[in-house]
Amino acid sequence: MASPNQSSSDEAKTISETLIPELPRERGWVVDGDIHLLNGFWYPKWVIHGLLALQHHFKPHPNDVLLASYPKAGTTWLKALLFSIVNRAKYNGIMHPLLTSNPHELVPWLETYASTNPTNPRPPDSFLFSTHLAYPSLPEQIRSSSSSCRIVYVFRDPKDVFVSFRHYHNKLRPKESSSSSFSLQEAFDQFSRGASPFGPYWDHFAGYYKASIQFPNKVFFVRYEDLKTEAVFHVKRLAEFVGWPFSEEEEKEGAVQKIIDFCSFEKLSNLEVNKNGSFIRNLETGRMARFINHAYFRKGEIGDSKNHLSEEMREILDQITQDKFNEIGLI
Numbered sequence: 001m002a003s004p005n006q007s008s009s010d011e012a013k014t015i016s017e018t019l020i021p022e023l024p025r026e027r028g029w030v031v032d033g034d035i036h037l038l039n040g041f042w043y044p045k046w047v048i049h050g051l052l053a054l055q056h057h058f059k060p061h062p063n064d065v066l067l068a069s070y071p072k073a074g075t076t077w078l079k080a081l082l083f084s085i086v087n088r089a090k091y092n093g094i095m096h097p098l099l100t101s102n103p104h105e106l107v108p109w110l111e112t113y114a115s116t117n118p119t120n121p122r123p124p125d126s127f128l129f130s131t132h133l134a135y136p137s138l139p140e141q142i143r144s145s146s147s148s149c150r151i152v153y154v155f156r157d158p159k160d161v162f163v164s165f166r167h168y169h170n171k172l173r174p175k176e177s178s179s180s181s182f183s184l185q186e187a188f189d190q191f192s193r194g195a196s197p198f199g200p201y202w203d204h205f206a207g208y209y210k211a212s213i214q215f216p217n218k219v220f221f222v223r224y225e226d227l228k229t230e231a232v233f234h235v236k237r238l239a240e241f242v243g244w245p246f247s248e249e250e251e252k253e254g255a256v257q258k259i260i261d262f263c264s265f266e267k268l269s270n271l272e273v274n275k276n277g278s279f280i281r282n283l284e285t286g287r288m289a290r291f292i293n294h295a296y297f298r299k300g301e302i303g304d305s306k307n308h309l310s311e312e313m314r315e316i317l318d319q320i321t322q323d324k325f326n327e328i329g330l331i
């Protein structure tokens with residue numbers, strides 16, 4: 001006889017298995033397989049499994065912090081910063097876990113974990129999680145104004161996001177796969193139409209931006225570019241928002257700058273673990289993928305898109321962004 005957990009897990013799987021074939025589909029980018037349009041956003045199949053499990057079974061705790069981002073908008077950096085901020089009393093510089101682990105190993109990715117643990121989709125021993133899900137796809141238990149769970153969203157210029165995603169895709173795709181012939185123009189067309197994994201990019205950030213206006217104590221919105229140019233100001237805001245503000249004494253001792261330097265692109269990308277290490281992720285029951293750490297560190301710069309996209313491509317993305325900014329009142 002099946003256990004209650006088994007039948008509930010089978011039920012979630014059956015829902016997504018019957019749902020997915022009915023959804024509009026497009027070609028996926030990184031992991032082979034298509035992406036499917038679910039309630040306005042394009043997700044791979046395993047993400048839909050995870051998303052449904054979270055919506056049914058996720059139980060937030062009061063101090064949970066969720067880092068939300070579109071892929072390549074600054075997830076790795078923010079994971080390192082948040083982990084360092086909330087654990088600064090626990091670790092000194094020598095024993096710090098970031099010296100030996102990639103930030104992705106320290107801050108679990110919610111929908112990946114949920115896709116492999118559908119009946120109990122809360123990663124153990126952590127209150128810091130990440131997600132690439134769009135705001136409307138988050139479980140109601142997290143979005144609800146009655147939950148004290150906090151959300152940090154990082155936004156980045158979509159031109160640089162697209163270029164970064166494209167490089168990542170080129171690094172990770174199996175050379176013999178059908179996606180190896182996926183041209184820049186094809187990927188660009190998909191991205192600008194909004195039909196990219198976790199996209200439309202513009203609706204992704206708009207959802208979190210609107211939520212940050214509506215619930216400023218719950219959703220924190222920060223731009224990658226601002227974090228680069230005004231790091232001290234934004235890291236202090238971030239620490240305060242997640243409930244670990246820097247004391248006056250810490251500030252005098254330079255604790256803010258120490259964390260910024262420790263989590264900088266230069267520091268993290270030069271660590272042995274990030275130059276030559278890798279980690280394994282279960283994507284869904286029975287499927288595993290190895291992720292190469294250095295794929296998360298390329299240039300870490302603002303404006304690299306000008307080296308990879310034509311003037312016309314950049315204008316197209318800028319126009320879509322400007323239209324979305326106007327629509328939602330973002331300056």
Ligand code: PAP
Pocket residue numbers: 069070071072073074075076077080160163164165167263264265266268296297298299300301304
């Ligand atoms: P993910 O969503 O798949 O985890 P994510 O970390 O958001 O990826 O994106 C990787 C980008 O962040 C890379 O950008 P690039 O391709 O334009 O170079 C990567 O270099 C950049 N990045 C990683 N770590 C840092 C950091 N510490 N500071 C600034 N940028 C960083």
